[in-house]
Amino acid sequence: MYFKLIVILGVITPNIIAQVPNLGFCPGYIPMADFNMNRFLGKWYESERYFTFSEVGSRCVTTNYAKGPNGKIFVSNKITNRITGVKRIIDGEINEIAKGGEGRITVKYNTLPVSYDTSYVILDTDYDSFAVLWACSGIGPIHTQNAWVMTRERLPAGTVLQKAYGVLDKYKISRAFFVKTDQESCALTADDFGTPGFAPDEVDENDGAVKSQGLEKSAVSVPEHILKSSELEKIEAPQQIKELPQESTVLNTKPESQPEKLIEKIQSA
Template identity: 60%
Template sequence: MWQLSVLLLVATASAQIPSLGWCPDYQPMANFNINRFLGNWFEEERYFTVSELGTRCVNTKYESTPEGRIIVSNEITNSLTGMKRVLEGTLQMIGREGEGRMVIKYASLPVPYDNEFVILDTDYDNYAVMWACSGVGPVHIQNAWILTRERLPTPLLMQNAYGVLDRFKISRTFFVKTNQADCNILPQPAAEPLDLKNDVIIDAKNAVPELKAEAVGSEKILVRSAIPEVMEPAKPMNMPEAEKKDEKMEKPMEIKEEMIKKEDMLKKDDMMKKDDMIKEEIMIKEDMKKEEMIKEEMKKKEEIKKEVMEKKEKAKRPS
């Protein structure tokens, strides 16, 4: 009984999907190639989990080391604070050779945690469908993820991933979409501008020949720039009084226009930030509703189980 209580406590903490009965016997992908699977994957959809409540821009990177180990880095961004946290672990393939079955060990947590995953299907270049299940006694807990190589995949690509779920008869009821918008993507470094300060441009037409030297099979010509070595100081131009007045009148107008443009840009930024905050609040509320639904379902199942146990106890008593 204590094992069941511990499992239910873990289920509440991680909010995976609990169900009565044993874990389904889903066969992992055959001929799975871990080397092709390496790289960066974005979490597009997942089963509801409390641990990812109020998060966005979730992605996982699988990298191999020269020693042959596979490092897993899970990056999650807090929707409200914008802070990122990274959870690292090591991946090990298990099961029969060529099976898409793996275990990830997270040693960076206060308590080391191992989790077994199954790759149901992937085309390596576009999508991957992962699934996990653990159980004790008559209760099992499922979790599932749709991963994509692109941060914002096309609807056609998602249809291929949904086809995998349908093939394994995995319900999409508890799937939630991961917010992959407004993620900090560093731009490519811009090319450095050419430094023309010390470059001297020589006008070939006005160049004055200084020396002509002939050699066997070649001819070299040295040229000297017609630009004087000592530049004369620029003389101030006499500007008519009317033009000076126009210039003084135009400058305040230009400054005013620039200020108006900046104010408009600030207003647009504020509106976009408010829209993002509203969207995040809506997503958090939806996730909380789903959490309540899961808790209610767990409570009902526990009550049903309790009734069944009581009936069995009554049946055992002598009449």
């Protein structure tokens, strides 16, 4: 009985108490309108987030959304422990997407000892570079908030982060509680290079269906200094070796046999 209670608290606590607590009810933030889940599919890197005890010492945090053959959308969260280097994977599936094009998602996680649902709101995204996610849960007169800044690139440019900060400022979400997620020197995986199904590059404007999935956006770029050095190292091919004479004088010379020499000596004697 006590063991089950500890497990349940261990799962629920990071999602309720370990966020930023506030008095009163959850703010009525309006989710993004005309949200397109198909364009949202793919890999996202956690750039910044509200402080949570459950993610202390974590690094290289990513979230991947992928649609299965049956139409279900699966979610995979990968978190690497900063101290041990052990990677933890938490898988789930989207149970509900808000109707009417609202950016509200409910995910059910089944890989933990106790399955649970969590809901969050997409406040805004351009689908190609950044997304701002927010969640809130309340117990009586107290509520806790959580927020994430997600990016398509592991190390986004400052201009991308400024777009996300603009969304936070629009909703008056304090940036004082944000911590930066360490994404330096993370181990590369196949989906870092845009495996098919994770990085759609062409989407139908009518229904958001993926029309083609290419790897051009995710092609590995060669550093400029390497390109320059390779241009300087142009090695000329060796000159062609001159052809030998068709008939070698050595081969054409027929050595005299020993019996013929002996006969000549006898005749001359």
